[in-house]
Amino acid sequence: MVRYLTGIQPSGILHIGNYFGAMRPAIELQDKGEAFYFIADFHALTSVHEPQVLRKNIRDVALDFLACGLDPDRVCLFRQSDVPIVTQLSWILSTVTPMGLLERCHSYKDKLARGAQPFHGLFAYPVLMAADILLYESDIVPVGKDQKQHLEVTRDIAAKFNEAYGDILKIPEPSIREEVSTIPGLDGQKMSKSYGNTIEIFLEEKALRKKIMSIVTDSVPVEAAKDPDTSTIVSLFRHFASPDQVAEMQEQFRRGGFGYGHFKARLFEAIWEYFASYRSRRKELQADQNYVDSVLAKGAERALSVARQTIHRVRVAVGIEE
Numbered sequence: 591m592v593r594y595l596t597g598i599q600p601s602g603i604l605h606i607g608n609y610f611g612a613m614r615p616a617i618e619l620q621d622k623g624e625a626f627y628f629i630a631d632f633h634a635l636t637s638v639h640e641p642q643v644l645r646k647n648i649r650d651v652a653l654d655f656l657a658c659g660l661d662p663d664r665v666c667l668f669r670q671s672d673v674p675i676v677t678q679l680s681w682i683l684s685t686v687t688p689m690g691l692l693e694r695c696h697s698y699k700d701k702l703a704r705g706a707q708p709f710h711g712l713f714a715y716p717v718l719m720a721a722d723i724l725l726y727e728s729d730i731v732p733v734g735k736d737q738k739q740h741l742e743v744t745r746d747i748a749a750k751f752n753e754a755y756g757d758i759l760k761i762p763e764p765s766i767r768e769e770v771s772t773i774p775g776l777d778g779q780k781m782s783k784s785y786g787n788t789i790e791i792f793l794e795e796k797a798l799r800k801k802i803m804s805i806v807t808d809s810v811p812v813e814a815a816k817d818p819d820t821s822t823i824v825s826l827f828r829h830f831a832s833p834d835q836v837a838e839m840q841e842q843f844r845r846g847g848f849g850y851g852h853f854k855a856r857l858f859e860a861i862w863e864y865f866a867s868y869r870s871r872r873k874e875l876q877a878d879q880n881y882v883d884s885v886l887a888k889g890a891e892r893a894l895s896v897a898r899q900t901i902h903r904v905r906v907a908v909g910i911e912e
């Protein structure tokens with residue numbers, strides 16, 4: 591059976607880039623094979639240094655995933671840190687990982703350029719990610735485009751390990767859906783927690799409206815024709831509306847006579863409507879404090895049983911276990 595795996599960092603509240611790039615594809619795959627989805631809390635330590643915030647975020651990611659339709663009877667949903675074996679594999683993999691491979695990672699360079707401190711954890715981030723993927727013998731990893739290079743690094747690390755110790759690790763394939771590979775944020779750049787341009791999935795009505803109204807636009811006046819092809823409003827609207835509704839908005843852009851405020855209001859309604867049923871489901875789930883804990887505990891047990899088998903093979907292969 592095909593095994594799917596993906597992870598999301600609890601480094602903030604989940605946004606619609608996470609939703610379309612990874613959560614929705616992952617949820618759609620839950621019926622098609624064996625799914626392992628996890629909350630990457632070890633990874634989040636590279637950016638979140640407030641324990642209270644991290645604790646809350648971890649629960650929120652689990653809740654968001656469940657509210658959006660993840661079925662815990664089909665998916666093994668777990669916290670990365672509940673299977674500490676992953677850090678052991680990460681160390682072993684780091685001994686076959688060339689420095690150059692990590693030095694080339696855009697994500698690291700990009701974070702430094704935006705003012706992050708060059709901590710070793712940030713640099714070694716892709717090795718831990720490789721350990722996540724390889725520990726669970728994943729076949730397919732559904733992610734957004736920004737993770738493509740990390741998947742290539744994972745494949746390279748696995749190949750290096752196998753070259754040195756025999757055919758031990760399974761080489762995974764990424765799965766990136768072109769149409770949702772990079773969801774734009776409020777300023778038109780990739781939506782990202784670190785860019786401060788996110789639209790969170792479960793905002794309150796007023797806060798959501800305010801965010802949508804703050805989408806950056808040009809200063810073309812109301813009466814004039816506007817270009818739908820370069821508009822962030824239209825690119826976001828596509829994900830929430832039918833093809834007919836999108837065509838109508840594009841036509842109104844070209845015709846002129848409608849201000850950006852009008853289009854933003856349409857976008858707001860579409861987003862609000864789209865997540866309506868998930869919002870009520872989230873409220874129900876939130877009411878039962880023990881539910882999330884019990885899902886994560888069950889997930890951890892299953893994840894551990896797979897992890898133990900892989901680490902055993904790896905330890906024997908490298909010579910630290912008989």
Ligand code: TYM
Nearest residue numbers: 596597598599607608611612630719733734771772773781
């Ligand atoms: P993270 O937490 O930054 O993002 C989680 C997922 O959301 C996708 N994503 C997007 N997709 C489309 N458009 C966007 N604007 C957008 N923003 C985020 C990401 O591509 C990702 O799929 N390193 C990972 C977490 C991780 C992981 C793993 C993933 C740790 N170990 C093993 C897969 C397998 C990360 O930082 O994702």
